[in-house]
Amino acid sequence: MGHDEFQKQEGRIFTTSFFVLLTLSLIGIILIAVRCVKGIGAVSNMSDGYPWGIWIAYDVATGTAIACGGYAVAILVYIRNHMRYHPLIRSCILTSMFGYGLAGFSVMVDLGRPWNAYNFFVPSKWQFNSAMFEVALCVMAYSTVLIIEFLPAILYSLETSRWRRLHLILDSLQPLFAPDKDTVLGNIGYVRAAAAWIRPRLDKVLIFIIVLGITLPTMHQSSLGSMLLIAATKLHPLWHSPLLPLFFLINCIYIGYSIAILESVISSYAFRRPYEIPQLSGLAAIIPWLATLWLAVVVGDLTWRGQLAAVWRFDIYSCFFLLEFALLGFGSLILFRDQNRRSPRWLFVSAALIVLGGALYRFNVYLIGFNPGQGWIYFPSLSEVMISVGIVAIEILGYQVLVKMVPVLPRIGHRRHARFRATTPRTGLPYPAITKSVTPVQPT
Amino acid sequence: MLKPTHAPTRSHFSFSVFQYFSICPFITMNKDGCFPGELPRRDFLKLCATATAMLGLPFRMHSQVAAAARSSAKPPVIWLHFQECTGCSESLLRSSHPSVSSLILDLISLDYHETLMAGSGAQAEQSLHESMAANRGKYLLVIEGAIPRARNGIFCKVGGKTAMELLREVAPGAAAILCIGTCSSFGGIQSVGVNPTGAVGVRDLVTDRPIVNLPGCPPNPYNFLSTVLHYLTFKRLPELDALGRPKFAYGRKIHEHCERRPHFDAGRFAQAYGDAGHAQGYCLYKLGCKGPATYANCSVQRFNDVGAWPVSIGHPCIGCTEPEILFKLPIAEKVQIHDPTPFDSYAPANLKEKGKGPDPLTTGLVGLAAGAVIGAGIMLAKKLPTAAPTQAGRTHDHEPAE
Amino acid sequence: MSRQNRREFFKAAGLASAGLVATVTPAAASSAHLPDNAQSGMLYDATKCVGCKACMTACKRVNARPGGLAFEQAKFDQDGLWDAPEDLSGNTRTLIKLFKDTKGWSYVKYSCMHCQKPSCVSVCPVSAMTKDPVTGIVDYSKDVCIGCRYCQVACPFNIPKFQWDRTLPRIVKCDLCRNTNLKDKGIPACAETCPAGAILFGKRKDLLAEARTRLRQHPERYVPHIYGEHEIGGTNHLYLAALPFGSLGLPVLPSDAPAAFSEQIQHTIYKGFIAPIALYVSLCCIAVRNLKKGEAQPAPAVTPKKEV
Known part of the structure; x- marks a missing residue:
């Protein structure tokens, strides 16, 4: 678990995409302010029939599944002991962190009386019958675990950074606001020492935290499915099954692997880094089996409950069910072929299909298959969508900035347990011209 | 004398x-x-x-x-x-x-x-x-x-x-x-x-x-x-x-016992003096009747021992028992009703449409965005190399055991 | 190593999913739940209701508190003349509606059903929804509620309503005037005020007996069914009507309580918290052993395959 497996992405922080995302974030934040002043109804189309809109269906139910990359890869690395996937884990954990942060933030926007949320910590108020209680506590615990899991990267940066940005900031503040620059800089030594003291100690117990980070998602992802168990009269029989917890659990794992692939391919493309084909093809070999297993259980469950006929009714429910089925099926079919698992293009396409299909499943359970009774309709309002978009924008923004500040991405040309890699331009990469932008920072 | x-x-x-x-x-x-x-x-x-x-x-x-x-x-x-x-x-x-x-x-x-x-x-x-x-x-x-x-x-x-x-x-x-x-x-x-x-x-x-x-x-x-x-x-x-x-x-409002109250509950109002509604004896609220804000028993006790009172002869109440209404609010001005009672009709037990559905702008924008994302995905997929790039200089430490 | 690991992994996964798999079988056995007929409830007889809405008015008068019930303006009502709720809402706890078609017409009163096994109480993560064990009243506490609206998702009758248009919203539902009229006068305001005797308040067993008597004495007047007697495990609010209840906007429901079903699954998985702890411990063992193996073989070019 050496830190030399990872590197910072060099480059400017203030890019065009940064400002686009910043604008979207600001729109979202303004709308959230409106929601805080005028109530939820002022910005959303949620109603008493559809009390949960896209903030829950997308940001929480789907968002946490998409954020399961960290969970899925951690299973692979630490439980199945495929250490070669270790280079992927930090970026997966970071996206998980942001994904769960997004879910948590959305929940706070969505809650009507968030100031009472402290009751989750009051034992006399605990309600063990409630799936949501379980989800809430687990998600809160898991978010903490993710932060601790990510802490080594931050500590490493604190320890080794040359503090160039701090210098720059201090310089810009110099004459007026920060007259005593040396005092501030003098304290850097303490920070470095503290980070250096904590890091090895944290590394020793980290494995127990990591395993906690595998247990907790197992619990709450299944409970996300349990949440809709009680809506027996409202959720369409295509989806309402006693196996909902199991479906959600498997669903989040294959989404997790797929999202790890997507993320890696896209960031390789965007940051012009070489593709991590060996790791990705390994991941990709697991997905189709999981997805097929899942599809088989779904069909078995439908048969057992005698709802198979509902699939072929071709009403709106059956159409969405078939779409979800088709996306997952096609995605799996592509990945069954070994050659496709080595092609960035097909990896991307299939992973995207699987993520879409898996996400659609969660949407189906939480929104599309949910029918509260005669006459109720729901479609998100523009401001409701923009709040979700704003929160996602904040997430991506954070990811963009953090990968440039702390070593997150796998080191280029990484070799397992390699102590140090020279930064010479590599031959045989698809984009030889861009090697200048991938200069890793040398650890001091 | x-x-x-x-x-x-x-x-x-x-x-x-x-x-x-x-x-x-x-x-x-x-x-x-x-x-x-x-x-x-x-x-x-x-x-x-x-x-x-x-x-x-x-x-x-x-x-x-x-x-x-x-x-x-x-x-x-x-x-x-x-x-x-x-x-x-x-x-x-x-x-x-x-x-x-x-x-x-x-x-x-x-x-x-x-x-x-x-x-x-x-x-x-x-x-x-x-x-x-x-x-x-x-x-x-x-x-x-x-x-x-x-x-x-x-x-x-x-x-x-x-x-x-x-x-x-x-x-x-x-x-x-x-x-x-x-x-x-x-x-x-x-x-x-x-x-x-x-x-x-x-x-x-x-x-x-x-x-x-x-x-x-x-x-x-x-x-x-x-x-x-x-x-x-x-x-x-x-x-x-x-x-x-x-x-x-003075314990209750004139409105509560007004003989024109059924017209109010049913939403039938005289809109102007002498119009058809006025002739039919409809509610005078829209002519400025202060009955809903005036505490008095005129509508019950009436005047002159002949059962007459202003509202019965077609003039809105002017709120003469209320210090804040009489001569202070114009006779034609409508008063706010602070304790409304149900309208004389019933919500249907089977409402046709409840909740808020899609509006064209949102659907359009969401559709555009979804289209853009799918388009971008397809473009990206096209740009991605089909075959794995040659991995010179890379060793695969251990291939999956399967 | 891989193969052995896989075996261990599946062992751990088996532990974890044992609970999940176990849920499949007992789901059917969840309906064993006896109604407590000593609880308080109401019997609404739609054939006696005259549609005067005195209950609506009384409810708002008695239960109006700052931040609570409020008057609702109809779209056509520019001057705010009437209280014209179209449905139960964050401003309205009870409501008389009218059903009318070619076959006939009937009034119907909506309010909380005060289920024997309430879904809203089962799902509330912070116990803001509570069911009084003696009176059976399902009550709500705004001081605890976090506003997650899970109760709304769970309620098969769509009774809890949220104040969507308020800065400090809360859930609104009937509590049988528990803190107002019932406390002061021993009877909910709607039942007290009803001039037609269409709303009876009393113990569930008395109400059921009365309902059966009415069905027996006037079989021609009623649909031969007491709505709420068995629906989702029984409710304390009961209905008699001349028209099928489905057409009155009351959902046709099975006699199993969804709350019992979901709780059974949840409890099977998390009984004594054994499954999660077992999962954690076994995963820890695997991970630590893997880690030690990794340290024992520093930087191997190829990991030797182990045969089991």
Whole structure:
């Protein structure tokens, strides 16, 4: 678990995409302010029939599944002991962190009386019958675990950074606001020492935290499915099954692997880094089996409950069910072929299909298959969508900035347990011209 | 001046107030002739029953009320007029159960009433002072009209004394003060706007005597009579609301008992005077009726013993018992309804559409965004290399075991 | 190593999913739940209701508190003349509606059903929804509620309503005037005020007996069914009507309580918290052993395959 497996992405922080995302974030934040002043109804189309809109269906139910990359890869690395996937884990954990942060933030926007949320910590108020209680506590615990899991990267940066940005900031503040620059800089030594003291100690117990980070998602992802168990009269029989917890659990794992692939391919493309084909093809070999297993259980469950006929009714429910089925099926079919698992293009396409299909499943359970009774309709309002978009924008923004500040991405040309890699331009990469932008920072 | 046709037999004071009546063409006569010495029993019981009912007392109480009314201990009453139009007195004169003659002869001892007195000048003032001295602490003081305060109250003088001086003189000896009409209760029309005379109601000047406000322009005489009878029966004043009005008469809104209420509940309104709705007797709310904001029993007790009141003849209520409405809100202005009741229709048990569905802008934008993402995905997929790039310099430490 | 690991992994996964798999079988056995007929409830007889809405007015009068019930303006009502709720809402706890078609018409009163096994109480993560064990009243506490609206998702009758248009919203539902009229006068305001005797308040067993009597005495007047007697495990609010209840906007429901079903699954997985702890411990063992193996073989070019 050496830190030399990872590197910072060099480059400017203030890019065009940064400002686009910043604008979207600001729109979202303004709308959230409106929601805080005028109530939820002022910005959303949620109603008493559809009390949960896209903030829950997308940001929480789907968002946490998409954020399961960290969970899925951690299973692979630490439980199945495929250490070669270790280079992927930090970026997966970071996206998980942001994904769960997004879910948590959305929940706070969505809650009507968030100031009472402290009751989750009051034992006399605990309600063990409630799936949501379980989800809430687990998600809160898991978010903490993710932060601790990510802490080594931050500590490493604190320890080794040359503090160039701090210098720059201090310089810009110099004459007026920060007259005593040396005092501030003098304290850097303490920070470095503290980070250096904590890091090895944290590394020793980290494995127990990591395993906690595998247990907790197992619990709450299944409970996300349990949440809709009680809506027996409202959720369409295509989806309402006693196996909902199991479906959600498997669903989040294959989404997790797929999202790890997507993320890696896209960031390789965007940051012009070489593709991590060996790791990705390994991941990709697991997905189709999981997805097929899942599809088989779904069909078995439908048969057992005698709802198979509902699939072929071709009403709106059956159409969405078939779409979800088709996306997952096609995605799996592509990945069954070994050659496709080595092609960035097909990896991307299939992973995207699987993520879409898996996400659609969660949407189906939480929104599309949910029918509260005669006459109720729901479609998100523009401001409701923009709040979700704003929160996602904040997430991506954070990811963009953090990968440039702390070593997150796998080191280029990484070799397992390699102590140090020279930064010479590599031959045989698809984009030889861009090697200048991938200069890793040398650890001091 | 005409001589009184009947010598007052039961009056405390030496001259009759009935001279006035003989020249008044609008006095309601009763069967026994113009001014009976005794109130006919039938009318008397009718009055007591009316008052008992109005006071909200159980019916068996009416004998008690009658007994109190019959007793010889009639409360002396002093009636002062200040800035007013005498409409309140006029209204009282129109009551027929009892006629005002019965009232002042049989029920109370009206010792001083500037309009009804036959006497005038020093003689009248003397009777006032005699009564005040003889009944100190026992007489009921009735005030009609507002009291001007500007320039030491020179805008209203009786017998050389300003209204303020008179009030200061008479009020301390009163058992209770009944303010009849909106002027004496709250200041009335002369207190509106710039209020040039500085007119106020009694409640702004007297604080150490119990005050009953009987606002209205004019007030219903039965509210006054019932208050007096309540005092006679129970030796105390009736329960009052926050504005000092007896709750038995001013406890509910006109709107609550209005005969046009079904039209209101059904949403049928007169839109203009004389329109079809007005002719049909629809609700007058949209013409500015203040009934929904006015506490009074007009819609129940009505006026002139013939069941008439403004709303029944097609004019909206002007809110004359409310200090904040009368003369302050335009007659045509609509009032806000603070405690709405259900509309006279029913929500269907099977609503067609509930909740908010898609609007074109959102669907369009979401569709565009989704299209853009899918397009970008396809473009990206096209740009990605199909085959894995050659991995020179890379070793795969361990291939999957499978 | 891989193969052995896989075996261990599946072992751990088996532990974890044992609970999940176990849920499949007992789901059917969840309806064993006896109604407590000593609880308080109401019987609404739609054939007696005259549609005067006095209950609606009384409810708002008695239960109006700051931040609570409020009057609702109809779209056509510019002047705010009437209280015209179209449905139960964050402003309205009870409501008379009218059903009308060619076959007939009927009034119907909506309010909380006060289920014997309430879904809203089962799902509330912070116990803001509570069911009084003696009176059976399902009550709500705004001081605890976090506003997650899970109760709305769970309620088969769509009874809990949220104040979407308020800055400090809360859930609104009937509590049988528990803190107002019932406390002061021993009867909910709607039942007290009903001039037609269409709303009876009392113990569930008395109400059921009365309902059966009415069905027996006037079989021609009623649909032969007491709505709420068995629906989702029984409710304390009961209905009699002349028209099928489905057409009156009352959902046709099975007699199993969804709350019992979901709780059974949840409890099977998390009974005594054994499954999660077992999962954690076994995963820890695997991970630590893997880590040690990794340290024992520093930087191998190829990991030797182990045969089991």
